[in-house]
Amino acid sequence: MKTNIQASKQLLETIQKLGKSLHFFAVGIANGELENKENPLRKWLEEGYQAGMTFFHRSFEKRLHPLEGLPEGKSIICVSMNYWQDHQTPVARFALGRDYHDVMRQRLQQFVEQLQALIGPFRSRIFVDSSPVMEKALAAKAGLGWIGKNTLLIAPKEGSWCCLGGVVTDLALPETPFVKSRCGTCQRCVQRCPTQALVAPYVLDARRCISYLTIEHKGSIPEELRSKIGTRIFGCDECQVVCPWNRWAKNTLEQDFKVRTAFKKMGLVEMFLWTQEEFLKHTEGSAIRRLGYERWLRNLAIALGNSSKSAHALSALKMRKKEASDLVKEHICWAIDCLHQE
Numbered sequence: 001m002k003t004n005i006q007a008s009k010q011l012l013e014t015i016q017k018l019g020k021s022l023h024f025f026a027v028g029i030a031n032g033e034l035e036n037k038e039n040p041l042r043k044w045l046e047e048g049y050q051a052g053m054t055f056f057h058r059s060f061e062k063r064l065h066p067l068e069g070l071p072e073g074k075s076i077i078c079v080s081m082n083y084w085q086d087h088q089t090p091v092a093r094f095a096l097g098r099d100y101h102d103v104m105r106q107r108l109q110q111f112v113e114q115l116q117a118l119i120g121p122f123r124s125r126i127f128v129d130s131s132p133v134m135e136k137a138l139a140a141k142a143g144l145g146w147i148g149k150n151t152l153l154i155a156p157k158e159g160s161w162c163c164l165g166g167v168v169t170d171l172a173l174p175e176t177p178f179v180k181s182r183c184g185t186c187q188r189c190v191q192r193c194p195t196q197a198l199v200a201p202y203v204l205d206a207r208r209c210i211s212y213l214t215i216e217h218k219g220s221i222p223e224e225l226r227s228k229i230g231t232r233i234f235g236c237d238e239c240q241v242v243c244p245w246n247r248w249a250k251n252t253l254e255q256d257f258k259v260r261t262a263f264k265k266m267g268l269v270e271m272f273l274w275t276q277e278e279f280l281k282h283t284e285g286s287a288i289r290r291l292g293y294e295r296w297l298r299n300l301a302i303a304l305g306n307s308s309k310s311a312h313a314l315s316a317l318k319m320r321k322k323e324a325s326d327l328v329k330e331h332i333c334w335a336i337d338c339l340h341q342e
């Protein structure tokens with residue numbers, strides 16, 4: 001028995017060391033059970049906070065039992081990877097470089113191959129927001145950090161500027177210790193959210209969240225929220241920027257995450273005037289590409305309406321209006337009205 005415990009401790013050390021060498025800033029183990037009497041996912045869905053993300057209903061049970069995604073699945077190796085960089089652009093930091101799904105998947109693949117070379121074959125299934133898995137709840141269970149009032153996973157030393165992922169395995173691994181919440185009485189994220197999307201600590205109403213509206217939402221953006229979006233064109237970082245636990249954020253080690261020149265150098269008008277070909281060229285390999293050109297223009301029209309009035313912005317909006325789809329045209333008209341009112 002004693003030797004078994006020792007062997008599994010050693011295995012855990014090997015896994016954590018390997019993970020760190022591959023630039024994961026935290027590595028922990030969770031067993032898969034998430035079901036509890038007051039399941040927060042159920043309540044969240046009942047309130048309609050998922051907005052148009054209907055996939056949650058389809059995969060409800062699977063999300064609670066992540067081990068079932070792998071025959072004889074026993075443990076889940078959870079990892080996080082830092083994407084922070086000190087650039088303020090209209091694009092949220094997680095999307096400034098290459099798509100994190102690709103970066104993480106490739107790195108997790110390397111991790112599995114190298115671990116198999118060290119300890120022999122085992123079954124595995126990688127996830128990076130690719131299967132119905134509750135990545136934050138699992139990461140919290142594995143002790144990578146705690147779920148903060150902004151609903152994101154916060155790590156004690158690194159903060160929340162990280163993406164999450166993991167590997168379901170048939171290895172029987174010891175669960176790593178849980179980290180207690182350190183949010184305390186702080187409410188900065190809840191108070192500073194521009195659209196009051198954090199309707200209570202730990203509860204996010206996606207229908208109001210700028211990240212949802214600019215990335216996931218397909219149609220017209222509710223008019224009463226447009227002015228609050230400011231000049232954000234893809235995602236929102238506000239509830240992380242204000243979090244005191246992010247004070248010590250360090251620049252990412254991943255070259256692939258580094259900001260693309262287009263987002264660093266180009267202004268809103270220039271990006272709004274990209275042709276579809278230019279949009280595809282500048283967003284190749286980026287998470288932004290999945291937004292599509294039409295929603296890209298929709299978001300930029302709002303950002304221009306919220307920026308300071310300039311002849312350049314007005315003429316770009318008027319020019320685009322001539323050939324725009326109904327969706328984009330509606331947002332352009334709103335933006336022109338905003339600029340005329342200034």
Ligand code: B12
Binds near residue numbers: 053094
């Ligand atoms: C749907 C989704 C969104 C939606 C909804 C966000 C949300 N808070 O749920 C939208 C589009 C708004 C969104 C936005 C963003 N997202 Co997102 N998103 C997801 C996704 C696909 C599922 C999340 C989910 O299951 N939500 C449902 C609710 C019920 O889950 P929950 O937040 O865990 O909810 C509860 C908990 O906080 C819970 N709770 C508190 N304590 C505990 C303890 C336990 C054990 C449990 C079970 C629950 C629990 O109570 C809440 C219910 O009210 C995950 C990837 C994945 N597969 O997990 C990425 C993910 C959460 N997103 C991520 C990121 C980076 C973002 C953005 C920062 C991007 C940006 N800059 O614009 C923003 C942040 C907005 C915010 N404050 O959450 C990262 C987060 C990394 C981290 N450090 O936590 C993830 C993990 C993707 C990844 N693989 O890295 N996202």
Ligand code: SF4
Binds near residue numbers: 195
């Ligand atoms: S991402 Fe922005 S809009 Fe969404 S909850 Fe955080 S601060 Fe609010």
